[in-house]
Amino acid sequence: MSAAPNRPALLGGQPSRPAGPPPWPRSEPWLTEALHEAIRDGSWGRYHGPWCGRLAEALRQAMQREHVQLTCSGTAAVELALRALGVRADDEVLLSAYDFKGNFQDVLALGATPVLVDVCPDTFALDVSLVPSALTPRTKAVIASHLHGAQVDMRRLTELLRGTGVGVLEDACQAPLATVQGRIAGGWGDVATLSFGGSKLLTAGRGGAVLTNQPEIAQRLRLYTQRGNDAFPMSEMQAAALLPQLARLPEENVRRAEAVEWLRQRLAHSPADWPSGMLTPLFTPTTDSTAVYYKLGLRYAGGAELPRGLLTRAARAEGLALDGGLRALHKTHASRRYRAATPLPCATLADETVLTLHHPVLLESPPAWGQVVAGCARIWQHREALREWWSQQTGGPDTSPEI
Numbered sequence: 001m002s003a004a005p006n007r008p009a010l011l012g013g014q015p016s017r018p019a020g021p022p023p024w025p026r027s028e029p030w031l032t033e034a035l036h037e038a039i040r041d042g043s044w045g046r047y048h049g050p051w052c053g054r055l056a057e058a059l060r061q062a063m064q065r066e067h068v069q070l071t072c073s074g075t076a077a078v079e080l081a082l083r084a085l086g087v088r089a090d091d092e093v094l095l096s097a098y099d100f101k102g103n104f105q106d107v108l109a110l111g112a113t114p115v116l117v118d119v120c121p122d123t124f125a126l127d128v129s130l131v132p133s134a135l136t137p138r139t140k141a142v143i144a145s146h147l148h149g150a151q152v153d154m155r156r157l158t159e160l161l162r163g164t165g166v167g168v169l170e171d172a173c174q175a176p177l178a179t180v181q182g183r184i185a186g187g188w189g190d191v192a193t194l195s196f197g198g199s200k201l202l203t204a205g206r207g208g209a210v211l212t213n214q215p216e217i218a219q220r221l222r223l224y225t226q227r228g229n230d231a232f233p234m235s236e237m238q239a240a241a242l243l244p245q246l247a248r249l250p251e252e253n254v255r256r257a258e259a260v261e262w263l264r265q266r267l268a269h270s271p272a273d274w275p276s277g278m279l280t281p282l283f284t285p286t287t288d289s290t291a292v293y294y295k296l297g298l299r300y301a302g303g304a305e306l307p308r309g310l311l312t313r314a315a316r317a318e319g320l321a322l323d324g325g326l327r328a329l330h331k332t333h334a335s336r337r338y339r340a341a342t343p344l345p346c347a348t349l350a351d352e353t354v355l356t357l358h359h360p361v362l363l364e365s366p367p368a369w370g371q372v373v374a375g376c377a378r379i380w381q382h383r384e385a386l387r388e389w390w391s392q393q394t395g396g397p398d399t400s401p402e403i
């Protein structure tokens, strides 16, 4: 084993971030105060109080949507949104073959068939140009997810589907308040979803929302969720914790985006001399599309010299929250569960090459971002020693990406 002082932590060196990734969710005085207030006014334990109403109104304003239905999770939000679009048993729902697993399961939960469409080779977002060939008379809806900071071409998708009766569900769970081609993410779809799960940018441990401008969709959501009580409820305590986070979201989104631009520069010219294009963000913001980063998605091109699973394992040892991306849906489900509308080579590539950097470090400062680059650089410099270490381990590294 190398005795170089810059040895990777996996091989016994000092970790780049000895304390590990920054904790999430945060512990902040303003969060404590918000929760105390919900305790003081008694609403924390009540069915009804002021907080859910306030949050729904704040989301209506921030997202510029007429109707907001708060829910118990993002997964429930997606299922409800599909129902509200009229998806039923034996319908088909198009989605990217590289998407959040829950979206696929939500389609199945309605008895409908997920129809997998390949992704764009650069952003790994739904390839809208393939949608026409995937449509059949049974197609009822398309799920468009903005993942890992990348965005679906919503203008083209909505133009394509105009007048066809096929609904668009815009999944903004990972991109709250991103700007997508001049509109707030969620503003293109017939219906949009948000998640407030424990790792998300707006978090209450659990929770979600469905948003729409269309009264018929809002009416169907109400009919399905209101059963004398709310069948998929958010609690007052969750809403109380979310309100002050929503107020801070625009400013924090800007700070995270600045961090990503800093990283984009440094990762392109690493001190470790790695090949150009070895770690490239999946998406480049433009004047009318500003990205929001829940996870910064990176394309990893160094797998032939350093397997991705070994890189992420070494990164974890460095104290960096750098992991493999999602599993592609056709790689993890039996083929009788879905129909593949197109060949899926780019989704396979995404399955194999995406890395994601979890967001909390992006709210820190250049020294912390520098630790990410330095950690990756030292791992790359010592790739041979790492491979040697790996070959000595029984079974080799876990190459299956973490979800």
Ligand SMILES: *Cc1c(COP(=O)(O)O)cnc(C)c1O
Residues within 6 Å of the ligand: 073, 074, 075, 076, 078, 100, 102, 103, 145, 146, 147, 171, 173, 174, 195, 196, 197, 206, 207, 208
């Ligand atoms: C997190 C997420 C969801 C829903 O997640 P929950 O954990 O159920 O709140 C849906 N779609 C995407 C893209 C997500 O990232």
